[in-house]
Amino acid sequence: MITNTTTASLQADLQHKINNKTKPPGSLGLLEDIALQVGLIQETTSPMIAQPYMVIFAGDHGIAKTGLVNPYPQAVTAQMVLNFLNGGAAINVFCRQHHITLQVVDAGVNFDLIPASTQLRVKDGDIFINAKMEYGTGNYLEGPAMSEAAALAAIEKGKAIVKTIADRGTNCIGFGEMGIGNTSSASLIMSAVTGISVAECVGRGTGANNEQLQTKINTLEQVYVFHRLQQLSDQPIRLLATVGGFEIAMMTGAYLQAAAQKMVIVVDGFIATAALLLAKQLNPSILSYCIFAHTSGEHGHEKMLQHLQASTLLHLGLRLGEGTGAALAIPLIQSAVNFLQEMASFESAGVSNKE
Template sequence: MREQLLHKINNKTKPLGSLGLLETIAMQVGMIQGTTSPAINQPHIVVFAGDHGIAETGLVNPYPQAVTAQMVLNFLNGGAAINVFCRQHNITLHVVDAGVNHAFGPAPAGQSGDRFIDAKMGLGTANYLEGPAMSETTATAAIEKGKSIVQAIAGSGGNCVGFGEMGIGNTSSASLIMSAVTGIPLAACVGRGTGVNDEQLQTKINTLGQAYALHRLPELRHQPVALLSRVGGFEIAMMAGAYLQAAEEKMVIVVDGFIASAALLLAQLINPSVVSHCIFAHTSGEQGHEKMLQHLQATTLLHLGMRLGEGTGAALAIPLIRSAVNFLQEMASFESAGVSNIEATT
C-alpha cells in the first residue's frame, strides 16, 4: 500500500516532493484507511469539559472554577472560537459534559440535544493535594465513555475526529501527567495556562510539586489508569478513551494542543499504535508542549503561538488534511494530463 501511494503521489503533475508535508499527510491518511483513494468524511470535533478540585484552591489558576461551566454554555450558544472555526470549515461540533461542577440538564438552552452529550462522571474531581482525584474504577469508566462517544461518531459516517477540552485547572493535570510519563522535570512541564503571572507561576509549580510527591508519580509512569486516578481529570480520561476508539475505528485523529497531547500520552501507554493514526495540528504556546511533541516524535502542521485549547488547532488543521486528500484524489497525473515527466539521464 505504501508503495502504491508513493507511486500515485509522485506521478501527480508536480516536481517530486514539492507539496511538502501535504504529501506526508496524504500518505498517512491513505495508510490509515488502507486505500490509495482516501477521503475525509464528516469531520467532527469533540470538546470534553470537566472541572478539577484543585481549581477551587486558586493556587494553580487565575480564573475561578465557574468559568468552565460558563464556557460550556458559550460553546452551546455558538460564541466561542471553536464554534467560529467549525462553522467556517463545516465541521460537526460536539460538547461533552465529562464532569463539570454545574447541572446543565439534558439539552441546555441554545443548542440541540445532538450536539450536547451528558456524560457527567461527577461534579468535578477531588482535590489531588489531599488525595486521589478519582477512583481507578471511575477513571476506567470515563475511558470507556470516551470510547462509546467516538464509536457513535464512527457509526454515523465520520472518519476524521479532533478532540478539544475545557476545564479550569486542566493544564496542571496535564503537566503532572507529562512529567510522570516522560520523566521531564516538573518545572519544565508547567506553563502559564490561562495566563498566570510570574509569581502565580512559581506558586503553581510549588503546588504541583507537592502533588507530585504526595502521589509518588514516577512510580506510576507505566500505569495510565492509576496515574489518571491520582491527578487526572474526567475530560482527560474520556479523551484518552476517545483516542483509543478512534484508532480502533481506523479514523484519522487530529491532535490539538498541550492537554490533548497529555491525554494521548496516556492512550499510547494503553495502545502504542494509536499514534500512527494521529496528525498533530499545531505546536502550542504552552511551554511543555514542544517537549511533549519531541517525546512523541511528532511533526506539527501549524506554528501559530496558540494556547487556547477547545480543539481550535485541530479545527484549523482539518482543512489542510482535506487539501492533502483532495490533491491525491483530484490532481492530474503526468499521463492523464499529457505532461512530460522527468526523463531518465545517464
Template sequence: MNNMRQKLQDVIDNKTKPQGALGLLEDIALQVGLIQNTTSPSVISPTIVVFAGDHGIAAKGLVNPFPQAVTAQMVLNFVAGGAAINVFCKQHNLQLFVVDAGVNFDFDPRLPIVHNKIAKGTANYLEQAAMTVEQCKEAIAFGKLMVERIRHNNCNCIGFGEMGIGNTSAAALIMSAITGQSIELCAGRGTGTNDAQLQTKIETLKDVFALHQLQTLKEDPIQLLATVGGFEIAMMVGAMTAAAENDMIIVVDGFIATSALLIAQQLHPDMLRYCIFAHQSNEQAHATMLHFLGAKPLLHLGMRLGEGTGAALAMPLIQSAVNFLNQMASFESASVSGAKQAERADVELIINN
C-alpha cells in the same frame, strides 16, 4: 502495509509537481492512505468533540488565575455559539459536540450538550487521588462509546478539544510522570498565569508529584490518570483509543489533548499511526511533548486556547492533502512532456493542453 506504502508513494510522486513540493501535505496524504489502506482515501464528516470537566485543585486557586466557575460559563458559551471553536467549526463545516464530562455545575438537561457527568469535578489531588479507578474507567468507557456513536454516523476523521480550569496542571503532571521531564519544564502559564502565580503553580505541582510518587506510575496509565487527571482528559483517552481501534484519522490538538495521547498510547501501542498533530501550542512544554512523540505539527500559530481550535484549523489542510491525492493530475493523465527532466532541474512543468 509496505506494498500499500509504495503504491501511495508512487501516486504522490507521479503528480504534476516536483517530488516533495507539497511538503507536509504529501506526508499527510500518505498517512491517511495508509490508515484507510487505499490510494483513494477520503475525509468524511470531520468532527470535533469538546470534553469539559472541573478539577478539584482549581477551587483552591493555587494553579489557576481564573475561578473554577469559568468552565461552566464557557460550556454555556459553546452552546450559544460564541466560542472560537464554534466559529471555526461553522466556517469549515465541521460537526461539533460538547460533552459535560464532570463540570461543577448543574446544567439544564434540555441544553444541546451531551450530558454524561461522572461527578461535579474531580477531587483535590493535593489531598487524595483526583478520581477513583472506577470513575476513571467509566470516563474512558464513555469516551469510547461517544466515538462509536459518531463513527456510525459515517465519520472517519475526528479531533478532540477540552475545557477545564486547571487542566494544564493535570497535563503537566501526566507529562512529567511519563516523559521524566521536570515539573519546571512541564508546567506553563496556562490561562495567563503571571510570574508569581507560575512559581506557586510549580511548587504546588511538585508537592503533588511527591505526594503521589508519580514517577512510579509511568507504566500504570490508568492509575496515573485516576491520580492526577480530569474527567475530560479521561474521556479523551477513551475517545482516542476507540478512534484508533476503528481506523479513524485522529487530529491531535494542543497541550491537554497531547497529554491524553500520552496515556492513550500506552493503552493502544499503535496509536501514533492514526494521529495527525494539528499544531504546536504556545504552552511552553508542548514542543517537548511533541518531540518525545516524534511528532511533526502542521501549524505554528502561537495558539494556546484549547477547545480543539488547532484541530479545527488543521482539518481543512488534511482535506486538501486528500484532495490533491485524488484529484490532481498525474504526469501521464496531463500529458506532461519532459517530466523527468523537469523534476531533476526543478523548473516549471509545462503542460501540453
C-alpha cells in the same frame, strides 16, 4: 487485518500516485506526507475525509477551588461550556467556517448544564452530550482525583461517544477540552510519563503572571512528591486516577476508540497531547492514526511532542485549547486528500515527467 506485506505494497502504490502528480516530487511538502498517512490509515489509494467531527470534553478539577494553580475561578469552566453551546467561542467559529460538526461533552463540570442545553439541537443528535461522571474531581493535593473504577468508566464513556460518531460515517475526528486547572493535570501526567521535571512541564495556562506561575510550579511539585508520581510512569490508569480529570479520561478513551475505528485522529494542543500519552501506553500503535495539528504556545508542549517524535502542521502560538488548532488543521488534511484524488497525473495531463 492488513499485513506488513500488504502495507508495504500499499505504501509503494500511494507513493507512486503522489509522485506521479503534475509537480516536482516533494514539492507539496507535508501535504504529501499527510496524503500517504491517510491512505495507509484507510488502507486505500483513494482516501477521503468524511463528515469531520470535533468533540470537546469538559470537566472541573478539585484543585482549582484552591486558586493555587489557576488565576480564573472554577466557574469559568461552565461559563465557557455555555458559550460553546450558544455558538460564541473560537471553536464554534472555526467549526462553522470549515463545516466541522461540533459536539460538547459534560464529562464532569461542577454545574448542572442540562437545563441550558435542552433547546440546542443539531441534526443527528444533540450538540450537547451529558456524560457527567461527578461534579468535578477531588483535590489531588489531599488525595487522588478519582477512583481507578471512575477512570475506567470515564474511558469507556469516551469510547462510546466516538463509536456513535463513527457509526454516522465520520472518519476524521479531533478532540478539544475545557476545564479550569486542566493544564496542571496535563503537566503532572507529562512529567510522570516522560520523566521531565515538573518545572519544565508547567506553563501559564489561563494567563498566570510570574508570581502565580511560581506558586503553580511549587504546588504541583508538592503533588508530584506526595503521590510518588515517578512510580506511576508506566501505569496510565493509576496515574489518570491520581491526578487526571474526567475530561482527560474520556478523551483517552476517545483516542482509543478512534484508532479502533481506523479514523484519522487530529491531535490538538497541550492537554489533548497529555491524554494521548496515556492512550499510547494503552495502545502503542495509536500514533499511526494521529496527525498533530500544531505546536502550542503552552510551555512544555514542544517537549511532549519531542518525546512522541511527532511533527506538527502549524506553528501559530495557539494556547487556547478547545480543539482550535485541530479545527484549523482539518482543512489542510482535506487538501492533502483532495490533491491525491483530483490532481492530474503527468500521463493524464500530457505533461512531460522528468527523465
